[in-house]
Amino acid sequence: MRRSAFAAVGTAGCLGLALLAGCSDDDGGAGPPTVTASPGTSSAALPTGGAPGGEQGGRDPVPEVVGVVADHLAVPWGVAFLPDGTALVTERDTRRVLAIAPSGRVREVGLVEEAAPQGEAGLLGIAVPPDWSRGDDVFLYVTTTSDNRILRAPYDGRRLGPTSVVLDGIPAGFIHDGGRLAFGPDGYLYASTGETGDSALAQDRGTLAGKILRITTDGEPAPGNPDPGSPVWTWGHRNVQGLAFDDERRLWASEFGDQTFDELNLIEKGDNYGWPEVEGRGDDPAYTNPQVVWETAQASPSGLAWLEDHLWLAALRGERLWRITVTDGGRATDPTDFFVGEYGRLRTVVPAPDGSLWVTTSNRDGRGTPAAADDRILRVELR
Numbered sequence: 542m543r544r545s546a547f548a549a550v551g552t553a554g555c556l557g558l559a560l561l562a563g564c565s566d567d568d569g570g571a572g573p574p575t576v577t578a579s580p581g582t583s584s585a586a587l588p589t590g591g592a593p594g595g596e597q598g599g600r601d602p603v604p605e606v607v608g609v610v611a612d613h614l615a616v617p618w619g620v621a622f623l624p625d626g627t628a629l630v631t632e633r634d635t636r637r638v639l640a641i642a643p644s645g646r647v648r649e650v651g652l653v654e655e656a657a658p659q660g661e662a663g664l665l666g667i668a669v670p671p672d673w674s675r676g677d678d679v680f681l682y683v684t685t686t687s688d689n690r691i692l693r694a695p696y697d698g699r700r701l702g703p704t705s706v707v708l709d710g711i712p713a714g715f716i717h718d719g720g721r722l723a724f725g726p727d728g729y730l731y732a733s734t735g736e737t738g739d740s741a742l743a744q745d746r747g748t749l750a751g752k753i754l755r756i757t758t759d760g761e762p763a764p765g766n767p768d769p770g771s772p773v774w775t776w777g778h779r780n781v782q783g784l785a786f787d788d789e790r791r792l793w794a795s796e797f798g799d800q801t802f803d804e805l806n807l808i809e810k811g812d813n814y815g816w817p818e819v820e821g822r823g824d825d826p827a828y829t830n831p832q833v834v835w836e837t838a839q840a841s842p843s844g845l846a847w848l849e850d851h852l853w854l855a856a857l858r859g860e861r862l863w864r865i866t867v868t869d870g871g872r873a874t875d876p877t878d879f880f881v882g883e884y885g886r887l888r889t890v891v892p893a894p895d896g897s898l899w900v901t902t903s904n905r906d907g908r909g910t911p912a913a914a915d916d917r918i919l920r921v922e923l924r
Contacts, residue, residue: 575822578835578863578876602849602923604862604879610899611647612914614639617901618720619667620891620918621679628899629679629696630918633663633906638681638701641918651694651701657686662713665720668730670758678758680707680730682720689713691722691732691760707760708772712737712750717780717797721844726790729763730756731774733781733794740817743777751778751816753794753808767811777814777828783845785852791871795842795854796831803840804831805854805865805873832873833865839878844889846898849923853898855887857908862887862900862921884919885909897922 611617611630617639619631626643629650636658638651656664662684669679678693681704689711695702711719714737721733736743736751743751746768755763755774762772783795792808802821806814806829815828822830835842841858852873854863860882866875880887888903898921904911 575830576833576874576876578833578839578878601864601866601875601877602851604853604864604898604921605924606880606884606900606919607897607922608920609914610645610918610920611639611641612917614901614905614916614918616663616888616903616906617916617918618663618665618888618903619682619722620889620899620901621667621669622891622894623669623673626894627698628893629667629669630901631664631667631681633665634658636664638664638667650696650699653681653683653692653694653701653704655685655690655692655704656683658684660715662689662715662718665718666722666732668722668724671724671728680722680758682722682732684713684718684720687713689718689720689734691730691756693758707758708732708754708756710749712739712742712748714738719778719781721782721784723784723786725755725792726786727763730758731784731792732756733778733784735780736778736816740779743779743816744813744818746771746773746776749773751780752776753778753781753784753792765810774810775808775812775814777812777816777818779816782843783854785845785847787847787852787867788850789871791867793845793847793852793867793873795845797841798834798837801837802831802834803837803842804835805833805842805845805852805876806831807871807873833876835859835863835876843887843903844891844901846890846892848892848896848898853890855890855900857886857888857903860885860887862890884917885912885915893920 616633618633628641630639636656640650666682681692690709691707692704694704717735719734732754753775754772780797796804812829839859840856844855846853852865861878885904886909889901900919904915
């Protein structure tokens with residue numbers, strides 16, 4: 542039986558519409574107290590200062606959209622920067638990889654033929670190794686006709702080369718495919734997977750669905766994994782689409798809930814985050830609790846980034862950007878929302894080399910209401 546420490550909110554009719562319209566889709570016992578986010582804080586009225594309790598010094602930056610990096614895109618999903626400031630961007634449904642130069646020029650540099658877009662699946666995350674140089678591989682998370690898999694392809698600055706398989710056999714579905722890739726400060730590749738709509742897979746240690754994986758660039762389980770023979774780092778996840786490391790090397794993940802609560806989790810080696818036994822905060826010490834929860838109408842969280850001592854979380858159904866303070870002790874608190882309803886569904890947020898944030902819209906994904914120039918990549922400065 543699923544448990545939550547909070548009353549269910551807004552569940553009527555949601556389950557029956559999950560496959561068509563989503564609830565908190567793309568649409569976890571132990572740990573510190575969970576913060577329940579409240580909406581409605583205007584960016585124009587925000588104070589500055591430290592976090593509650595005085596553990597986090599400095600200011601609370603206020604985001605401001607200062608321009609559009611690119612527009613008329615089709616569901617931009619992954620964004621990764623090269624050392625020269627060029628961004629590689631994946632489009633979920635067209636299967637295209639785009640390069641956006643520091644000058645703003647946008648061009649197609651590759652088409653990932655293996656991708657088989659449907660529902661929430663297709664060409665998803667992209668990651669660039671921290672020591673990348675021209676001609677080296679970039680890494681892609683792709684849904685094929687048979688599975689989700691991680692591919693690698695060399696990039697010479699002009700065109701993406703032939704792909705090769707790094708890790709395959711990740712279960713795929715019409716929904717809940719995960720898809721985020723991120724290199725950690727340890728040099729290993731982290732990947733989020735979804736449970737494909739089959740919730741039992743999240744607790745099944747024998748499958749790669751509903752997990753966060755940690756692998757080498759050759760696709761092998763990274764040294765130090767909980768099971769030396771497995772790429773699984775954590776499990777009990779419904780659908781993680783956001784991964785971000787903070788300045789203390791801590792890994793954070795944003796996760797779609799079902800009908801009640803979305804989550805921000807601090808990811809610890811070998812922990813079980815509870816799905817489907819727990820949605821939101823529970824009371825079973827076998828499962829690790831989230832640090833922040835949202836009602837699903839406020840979030841449906843996808844991308845996650847770390848910049849200026851805060852986490853930044855992009856919300857799809859919630860159509861807003863969340864700022865979350867992280868204290869020196871590693872506790873997430875004081876979630877504050879911005880841009881509510883101004884730009885529609887927000888998919889991905891990444892720190893850019895110039896100190897800004899890039900935020901992608903996702904209004905042409907079949908669930909949004911596109912504006913004339915959508916989809917766009919917004920440039921956001923922190924004031």
